[in-house]
Amino acid sequence: MYKLKEISDHVFYVGVNDRQKALFENLWPLPKGVSYNSYLILDEKTVLIDTVDVCYSDIFLKKITDALNGRTLDYLVVNHMEPDHAGSIRLLRQQYPNVQIVGNKTTFGMLDGYHSITDGLYEIKEEDVLNIGSRDLTFFMAPMVHWPEVMFTYDTKNKILFSADAFGTFGTLDGGIIDSEMDVDRFWEEMIRYYSNIVGKYGNPVQKALQKLKNLQIETICSTHGPVWREHMGKAVSIYDRLSRYEGEDGVAIVYGSMYGNTEQMAETVAYSLADNGIKNIVMHNVSKSHASYILGDVFKYKGLIVGSPTYSNQLFPEIESILSKIEIREVKNRLFGYFGSFTWSGAAVKRLATFNERMKWETVGDPVELKQALKADKYEQCIALGKAMADRLKDLSN
Numbered sequence: 001m002y003k004l005k006e007i008s009d010h011v012f013y014v015g016v017n018d019r020q021k022a023l024f025e026n027l028w029p030l031p032k033g034v035s036y037n038s039y040l041i042l043d044e045k046t047v048l049i050d051t052v053d054v055c056y057s058d059i060f061l062k063k064i065t066d067a068l069n070g071r072t073l074d075y076l077v078v079n080h081m082e083p084d085h086a087g088s089i090r091l092l093r094q095q096y097p098n099v100q101i102v103g104n105k106t107t108f109g110m111l112d113g114y115h116s117i118t119d120g121l122y123e124i125k126e127e128d129v130l131n132i133g134s135r136d137l138t139f140f141m142a143p144m145v146h147w148p149e150v151m152f153t154y155d156t157k158n159k160i161l162f163s164a165d166a167f168g169t170f171g172t173l174d175g176g177i178i179d180s181e182m183d184v185d186r187f188w189e190e191m192i193r194y195y196s197n198i199v200g201k202y203g204n205p206v207q208k209a210l211q212k213l214k215n216l217q218i219e220t221i222c223s224t225h226g227p228v229w230r231e232h233m234g235k236a237v238s239i240y241d242r243l244s245r246y247e248g249e250d251g252v253a254i255v256y257g258s259m260y261g262n263t264e265q266m267a268e269t270v271a272y273s274l275a276d277n278g279i280k281n282i283v284m285h286n287v288s289k290s291h292a293s294y295i296l297g298d299v300f301k302y303k304g305l306i307v308g309s310p311t312y313s314n315q316l317f318p319e320i321e322s323i324l325s326k327i328e329i330r331e332v333k334n335r336l337f338g339y340f341g342s343f344t345w346s347g348a349a350v351k352r353l354a355t356f357n358e359r360m361k362w363e364t365v366g367d368p369v370e371l372k373q374a375l376k377a378d379k380y381e382q383c384i385a386l387g388k389a390m391a392d393r394l395k396d397l398s399n
Contacts, residue, residue: 004067005177007228008158008220010042014063016056017172024170028197028293032190033172036084037224039162040067041155044133045074048099049153049162050224054087061088061095072096075122075130077137078103079164080150081110085224090115102130104141106149124151140212142166144205146198152209159219166209167236168225170194180231187226189297191236194225195243196300197293200330206244210237243300246333250394251281252304255295257288257317263310263342265375266383270306270340273387279304279394287319292326299327303397304336304365304390307353311343316352324356337362338390340369340383347372365393 005013015037024030036052038060046068052060064073073096078086081103089111093099100122101111111117124130130137135157142150145166153162169191176182199206221229221236229236252274258264267284274282281302285295299305309320316324337357341349350370357364366389369382 004040004063007039007178007222008155008160011155011158011160012040012042012067013177013228014038014040014048014060014067015173016052016059017174018053018056019172020055025198028170028193029291030170032170032186034170035173035225037222037226037228038085039222040064041132041135042067042071043135046071047075047077047132047137048073048092049077049222050079050085050164051076051088051092053084054091057088057091061091064092073099075099075132076101077153077162078107078111079153079162080147080224081107081114082147082165083114085164086110086114090117093117093120104139104149104151106143107151110149140209142205142209142212144202145209146202146205152213154216154218159217160222161213161216161218161220162222163224165199165224166206167221167229167240168194168223169227171226173227177228179227179229179233182227184227184232188235188239191226191239192243192301193293193297195240196296196330200243200296200300200332203244203246203331203333206240210241210244246300246335248303248335249281249301250279250398251283251302252279252306252390252394253295253298253302254282254284254306254308255287255299255320255323256285256308257310257320258286258308259310259312259317262371262374263308263340266340266342266369266371266379267306267308269375269380269383270308270338270387273384274391277388277391279391287317287323292323295323296326296330299332299335303334304338304394305362306338306340306386306390308340308342309349309353311341311347311349314346314348316349320349328356328359332360335360335362336365336390336393338365338368338386340371340386342371342373344373363393365390
């Protein structure tokens, strides 16, 4: 029944789209949905690369049955054990009891833990090769991109890299599967958001994985989320390379909390000053409205970050505290940091923002501004000066 997309010579797409789930990992909004990608190779041996979320196992298994057309499934390669990709393994094994599961030692510990599967395993190590007929599959370990068992599979015949979550993005595949079949512009911002939310902490492991791939001839990248990359493969790789080096674009994210509008007026003033001094890429996030997912994306995207918070019960505003914790968990590096705060009777926010930056070891730009009660002329000018200082520093780095 299913007419499946042939990615390359006898390599078929058997993934599914999820337009139902509201939150990925029960944390991150999915306004454009997400795909769970799986691939089937039909050679002398048949090989499935990863599975899909168990919620879609019925559609998934039907696609495989149709594609196999009476043949059995010889191998399942498990590049990543996260449940959105490994959730259907137990049901797959029930349907194909003799399938050999290919993975590394860490994979098999998780396979037992999640699915109680301990037999029919084919263990591989770094650069091991599995011949399946007209092609070899070569395996490369990619630990902590973004789980410890992650590995990549390389099809030497078609020069395809099956890359697990690497080079993935939020967003469903709306008809087209390969990037050349669609307008990919809608995926770039979602790729940044996906990386910063899901992979962001693991920049160094991503860089190590990229180094392993340098000498491979890769013509197609098959990730587990988003389009199959071919025509725009270079841009997808460059985004992951830049983000994993924490190299921000010229621009500033202003992240603020405000209870009664006074801290917000400080943020507006800083933004005006940035623009007045030549900065064009400015994004503003009110933490009470912007979801952390989008804030993190812009923190990874831009070199400059300016944070403002009122004092709340002698602490930071709670949603500011929350987003700073998420930034710190991801160990974001090499940002320019400015900050400001407000209070009514006892100030604590500015001091706590300073402490946060000491932990992050970022470069402090400009003088912090601390406002008591409403915004007056002297504090207005200090906010103007903070914006100018950030603008000047960004221009210095660009020259």
